[in-house]
Amino acid sequence: MAQAGPNNQASNLSFERVRGVNNIIITYNVAHAVINLEADSSRFERILAALRSLANSDIPIFLLKLHSSALTLAMDGVDADRAQKALEASGFKIDLRADLAVVAVQADSMRDLSGVMVQIADALFAAGARLFETGDSHNSVQALIEGIKVESAVQSLLKTFALEASAVCSSQAAAQ
Amino acid sequence: MNILVQKFGGTSVDRAEHRDLAARKVIKAFEAGYAPVVVVSAIGRSGAPYATDTLVKVLRDIDAQTAPAPREMDLMMACGEIISTAVFAQTLQTYGFKAIALSGGQAGIVTDSEHGNARILEIRPQYIHMLLEQGFIPVVCGFQGVTQPENASEHGAITTLGRGGSDTTASALGAALGAVAVEIYTDVDGVKTADPDIVKTARTLDVCTYEEVAEIAHQGAKVVHPRAAEIAMDRNIPLWVKSTFSDHPGTRITSEATAGIKRRLTGITHTGKIVYIRLEIENAEHKPIVEREVYRMMARANVNIFLVTFSPSALSFAVPRTLFPIARDLLDGMVVPVEYGEKDPSGKLAAYYIFKFSDGLDLAYSVQRPLLRAVESRVEVVDVPASVTENCTMVSVIASHFLGVPGIALRIFETLVKAGIAIHQTADSGMSVSCLVPESEADRAVLLLHRTLFED
Numbered sequence: 001m002a003q004a005g006p007n008n009q010a011s012n013l014s015f016e017r018v019r020g021v022n023n024i025i026i027t028y029n030v031a032h033a034v035i036n037l038e039a040d041s042s043r044f045e046r047i048l049a050a051l052r053s054l055a056n057s058d059i060p061i062f063l064l065k066l067h068s069s070a071l072t073l074a075m076d077g078v079d080a081d082r083a084q085k086a087l088e089a090s091g092f093k094i095d096l097r098a099d100l101a102v103v104a105v106q107a108d109s110m111r112d113l114s115g116v117m118v119q120i121a122d123a124l125f126a127a128g129a130r131l132f133e134t135g136d137s138h139n140s141v142q143a144l145i146e147g148i149k150v151e152s153a154v155q156s157l158l159k160t161f162a163l164e165a166s167a168v169c170s171s172q173a174a175a176q
Numbered sequence: 177m178n179i180l181v182q183k184f185g186g187t188s189v190d191r192a193e194h195r196d197l198a199a200r201k202v203i204k205a206f207e208a209g210y211a212p213v214v215v216v217s218a219i220g221r222s223g224a225p226y227a228t229d230t231l232v233k234v235l236r237d238i239d240a241q242t243a244p245a246p247r248e249m250d251l252m253m254a255c256g257e258i259i260s261t262a263v264f265a266q267t268l269q270t271y272g273f274k275a276i277a278l279s280g281g282q283a284g285i286v287t288d289s290e291h292g293n294a295r296i297l298e299i300r301p302q303y304i305h306m307l308l309e310q311g312f313i314p315v316v317c318g319f320q321g322v323t324q325p326e327n328a329s330e331h332g333a334i335t336t337l338g339r340g341g342s343d344t345t346a347s348a349l350g351a352a353l354g355a356v357a358v359e360i361y362t363d364v365d366g367v368k369t370a371d372p373d374i375v376k377t378a379r380t381l382d383v384c385t386y387e388e389v390a391e392i393a394h395q396g397a398k399v400v401h402p403r404a405a406e407i408a409m410d411r412n413i414p415l416w417v418k419s420t421f422s423d424h425p426g427t428r429i430t431s432e433a434t435a436g437i438k439r440r441l442t443g444i445t446h447t448g449k450i451v452y453i454r455l456e457i458e459n460a461e462h463k464p465i466v467e468r469e470v471y472r473m474m475a476r477a478n479v480n481i482f483l484v485t486f487s488p489s490a491l492s493f494a495v496p497r498t499l500f501p502i503a504r505d506l507l508d509g510m511v512v513p514v515e516y517g518e519k520d521p522s523g524k525l526a527a528y529y530i531f532k533f534s535d536g537l538d539l540a541y542s543v544q545r546p547l548l549r550a551v552e553s554r555v556e557v558v559d560v561p562a563s564v565t566e567n568c569t570m571v572s573v574i575a576s577h578f579l580g581v582p583g584i585a586l587r588i589f590e591t592l593v594k595a596g597i598a599i600h601q602t603a604d605s606g607m608s609v610s611c612l613v614p615e616s617e618a619d620r621a622v623l624l625l626h627r628t629l630f631e632d
Contacts, residue, residue: 015296015348017406044593048586055583064585064602064609067487108406115475117484121468131464134484137605138394138402 021116021161023106025140026150026170030102031080032063032132034095035071035087047071050092057086063102063135063144072133074102074144100132101150104142105157116141119160127156177308179355180210183217183318183346186227187363188420189260190220195267198420201361202313203271210356211308213349214275214315216264217342218256228256228319246291250320250336254279257317257342265315275313278304281322281332283314284352285345289323293338296321296345299352316349318342340401347404351411358413360400361420366427367392367399369443370626374619377631380424381442385432386415388442388576391607395572396447405429432576439577444625446572446618449497450483452565452600453507455531458489459558462514466529466560467491469512479503483603483612492601494568494612507531507562509540511548513555520556527556534563565600571621572610573629585609591628597621 037046050071054061059082063074075083080098087094105120107113117134120141124131129149135142145153154168182205184198205212222229231252235244244252261277268275284300307314319341322332337344343360350358367389370378384392386409390402399417408415408429418426428435455470457463470491474481479502483494495503512529519525528548532541548557573588585602588609592599597620600612613621 015299015351015407016344016403017410019295044589044599048589048593051583051586051589055586058582060582061585062604064604065485065487066599066601067485067490070487072487108402114478114480117481118468118471118475121464121471125464125468131486133486135603135605136482136484137603137608138391140605 017108019108020113021105021107021163022167024154024157024163024168025104025106026154026168027102027104028147028150028170029077029098030074030100030144031077031083031096031098032074032100032144033072033080033083033087035073036093036095037069037071046092049090050087053086053090053092054083057082059083059086063133063142065133065135074100074133097132099147100144101147102142102144103150103153103157104140105161106140108139110136110139110141120157123156123160124153127152129153177211178209179213179308179350179353180205181213181215181346181350181353181355181358182361183215183342183359184264184361184420185342185363186217186219186221186224188361189216189264190224192267194420195264198264198361199267199271201359201418201420202268203273206273206313212313213304213308213353213355214264214268214313215318215342215346215349216257216260216315217318219260219263226256226259228253231256247333250291251334253336254317254320254334257319261315261317268313268315273313274311275315276307278314278316279322279334280317280320280345281334283316283349285321285348286324286332287321287335287337289333289335291333291335294321294323294335296337296348297324299348301349301352304349304353316345318345320345340403343401343404344407347407347413347415350413351407355413357416358404358408359416359418359426360404361418362399363419363421364399364417365419365422365424366417367397367429367443369630370622371397371445374622375444375626378626379630381427382425383428383430383435383437384442385435385437385576386429387432387607388437388574389415389417389429391574391605392443392445395570395574395608395610396445397443400429437576439581440575441629442574442576444571444573444622444629446569446622448568448570449615450494450568450570450612451497451500451503452483452492452494452568452612453503454490454492454563454565455507456490456561456563457529459527460488462527462529463489463491465514466512469510470507473506473510474503477502477506479506483601485601494601497566500564500566504533504537504564505540508533508538509542509544511544522556523554524556525554527558529558529560531560531562537564567615568600568612569615569618570603570610571613571618571625572608573625574608576607587628588625591624592621595620595624597624
């Protein structure tokens, strides 16, 4: 904090955060589930049943997305087996893939920046990283990719956004 | 010297009786031993004679076909705060206090030269410090600064800070002056658990973290602009949101450690007039290529897309309603060629994907599609049906360290589904779960979610 007095020079503080992409956060050991919703029953009743099944098993979820005939979501990889058992016990057919990672590209006021999505998609495509799902919020775009592609994806993103390696941080747990 | 920055928004200074109430807040702080530095917004909101929008209209009305130059636009917009500052300083003077009005430049606020959306580079606080030492109450224009002169013959240009500019001014001044706190005065008692116009039982939060208030602001609550919260967070300056019109203590915004908040639901917000677009792309191999071209086209036209969702045969995303006509015009009839590398069994060399909206919105498609018949012997032409859900809005549940708790999504879905409110899509971040719902259901969704999550 500046403590400038009457005789001081300009405070020379950098007051505002840099606009644009400034960080990449990696979360390893993420699983992604595609929960098929039967067409002959109420779609939202089935969605509620799936969410109830996961909640009753104390499994935190994120990247929740609605599709016409499926519900997709992500979870910590350590919860994948329990989730599969719980959902199958409730009568759901699920396709579950573990060993994924979330690469989150962070920027202040992300939704005011146009073109970030294409830059991310191009960078991941160049790295050969298939996108399983994306999520976005006001300060990040999250890309769910294979864990083994993280290194090349991150290098490609660093180059795209002209970031230093120090802009990358990672965690092992997927819980939000 | 305990410097206290007090910022008053447009509704706090729009008429004499409101300015008197605001002035009393300043005088009370002065008499309590603080050295107040006041920041004011332009007088009134849209339609008021000296409001920023009114001033902008004066320039725009000169010739509707010629957009005003950004530099002149900034000069005009800055007038609103200059008028307000002079009026507020005069108000304090009538109470017998030594008040002095300062433009952003006179207050030492130096910005970059991005007119209309400038960023504060530095603040030279010496003059304000000197005025405070002499017993003055400086009244500073929010929302504006001045560029650093490029050479000795220049004097810098007036800039404006863009959205949330006055809050940003207050926070930055607080940081530069080493203020003990920054108080943001508005027309509500503090940060609420929901919009009190919708939820009469909405509570005022005693304390919030910087992260919570930034999230709330990003998701639609008009309390403190996120830029201001971020400056305060980075400099660890206590922020307060208070009402000009009451003696309620308001909401203290501080660091997580100071606030002592571990896990809680913070509030319900809603924001945005949104259109949701769904594109059916059946070929899984070609889908990523087609998707990237969609992103690229949107980026070229400065159309921000969000809520991007993949499924095996579709890509969905949202755009602000104001930008939907641009997005639709770009996509309608757009052709994305995907080369095979070698002929496929039917002898075709490539696939051309062409985007088609429903009847009436497919003008370009209906012109372009017949032209492709000439190449159909060598190229597979694939229609990409595009459907549109208009009139949507995002309703968000904001939480601190709560979203990892199992069952939160279930409670939100149960509440909305049981009330018959359609959920078109969801989005989540570390601090919020958002549902895209029909705009006509926004108030009911906020009300019901507040009842379920905050009152039951």
